[in-house]
Amino acid sequence: MTASEGRLVGDLAKAIDESDFAWSLVLVGEDQRDKLAALTSDLLGKPSTTGDGKQITSGYAYWGIGPTIAWAHACADPFYLVMKQSLDSFTRRWSRVRGKVGSGFHHVSFGVGTGHKDRLVLDHLLDHNPDLLYVPVDMSSEMLRLGTQQATHGLRVRGHRVVPVQLDFSIPENLAEFRDLVHRMVGDEPVLYSLLGNTMANFDHDAELLAGLTGLVRPQDLFLLEVATTDALSDELAQDAVEEYARSRAYREFATSALMHNTDLTITLDAVQFRGAVEGDRALKVKVVYQNGTGGDIMMMLPDRTRVPFPDRDTIRLYLTRKYARKALDGVVGAAGMRKVVGTHSDFPVPRSAQGFGMDLLLLAPGGPDEPATSGSGSRARDIWEH
Ligand SMILES: C[S@@+](CC[C@H](N)C(=O)[O-])C[C@H]1O[C@@H](n2cnc3c(N)ncnc32)[C@H](O)[C@@H]1O
Structure with a gap:
């Protein structure tokens, strides 16, 4: 980058930080016409x-x-229990795992949603890294705007340290580019990635999705995964x-x-x-x-x-x-080349419904149960990145 290009980025960041107007910068990773074409083709099924x-x-x-x-x-509807309880109990569950996240972490959030949970994560990470970079990733630019505002509201994170990225993270080629971008932005400093709100469950090929996302994780990084669970x-x-x-x-x-x-x-x-x-x-x-x-x-x-x-x-x-069956979680995590550092579970008392439904929040590090954490991601994730 030339000096004048560097100045332009710096000036823009400064102008945004100093303005009372709610500017947001968004990095757009894909041509939205292609997304519309893909949606159209999905609606043409047999x-x-x-x-x-x-x-x-x-x-x-x-x-x-x-x-x-x-x-x-x-999300605000008291009858949409899965999401309401997921939001209500997140503070408690996060407070049980956050002690395992050391200092100096940046935050990459896959699927920002309303941003309420990211705000709690950022609040903690900022205590240990006031200059952290926050990178929310979402397919919806409108969700990015809404979620990022909520996530950063009242926190000490400066505007130019927030880099929202509009990208479909289910596409492996997008993830390969995104991985380069993140690693260039943070250097060797650690990143806490997150996939919260049972988002993983929304994908036909959920195991592949998780393996693709955890493929970004280096030995110094961590991954926070939240899934809805059942005992049976x-x-x-x-x-x-x-x-x-x-x-x-x-x-x-x-x-x-x-x-x-x-x-x-x-x-x-x-x-x-x-x-x-x-x-x-x-x-x-x-x-x-x-x-x-x-x-x-x-x-x-x-x-x-x-x-x-x-x-x-x-x-x-x-x-x-x-x-997800709680008994199956270790297998799901292991197949993505990760191991559980710590996990918490909340049971949801659901009226007129079965017992045993809840939400699990898992803090993951790279490496299988028999692999030391420093040896990088395991088989499936490695396959995805090496081919
Ligand atoms: C179930 S919501 C979870 C929101 C939030 N993490 C929470 O826990 O409340 C899923 C989020 O992921 C985003 N999302 C879903 N599929 C995506 C994809 N393929 N690429 C990028 N974003 C996606 C949605 O736009 C939405 O913001």
Whole structure:
């Protein structure tokens, strides 16, 4: 970088820091037209009554201002218990693990959401590193703006030490570029990465996603993972998991928001259905689908203005989530080349529902249980980065 380029970046940072106007700088990693094309193509899937054809994949459910606002509303809904309890109990769970995070850490947050949890993490990290860099990553620029403001509000973090990045972190090529960017920004200083709010559960290939993200972790770094958990697996419990989502109208409004903003369908909340199942020996899985229950075929317009049939009984999968079997967690973590440094569990007293649902917060370091922490990430993560 030339001296004048260096001055430009410095001047911009200074101007933002000194302004009363709420400027935010965002690094945009991808062409948003490509994202729209991908969303369109996901809505072209074959007919399926079980949510296995047309779909809105994880990041797209939150993409844009409408879904962002709907998500913030859902998080505040007392009937959307998973998220409400996750937010309410985070302070307690974080206070039990944060002692293991040493000083000098920067923070990279995958999936910022409303930013409430990041704020608690930053508050602690700033005590030990006042000059820390905060890098929230999200597919939704609107979510980044909302979440970053909440995360940094009232904290001593200076504007130019906040670098929001708009990026789809489920794409391995994006992660490879992002890894270079982060490592160049922080040098050898340690980073606490986080994936909170059961975000991992939203991906079809959740194990690959986690391995991709933990592939950024170097021996000096740590990774904070929050997942929804269940003590046992059964069809009955899968139905109880369904109930948790089905109760909240605000959650249904959020789940249909991307569909409302990207198609010309007239949305009725009654068409939102929840299908629960046991996923092998690892999780309870809940699919949220939108089913054409009108009794006739509908034509649906997509973002590129093509019109496609949405036949009677056909579904669009709106959301995917899971509750992981607590016994399976070590395996999930180990497959991503990580080991647990410390973990905490909160049980959720869910009315009319099964006992044993809760939230686990795990602080992870690189290396399997038999591998020393300094030897880097394990097999799966290594495979991803080396090929
Ligand atoms: C379930 S919310 C969790 C928010 C927050 N971490 C919390 O615990 O409250 C998931 C967040 O991840 C973002 N997200 C989901 N899939 C993504 C993807 N593929 N790439 C980037 N961001 C994604 C969403 O926009 C949203 O902000």
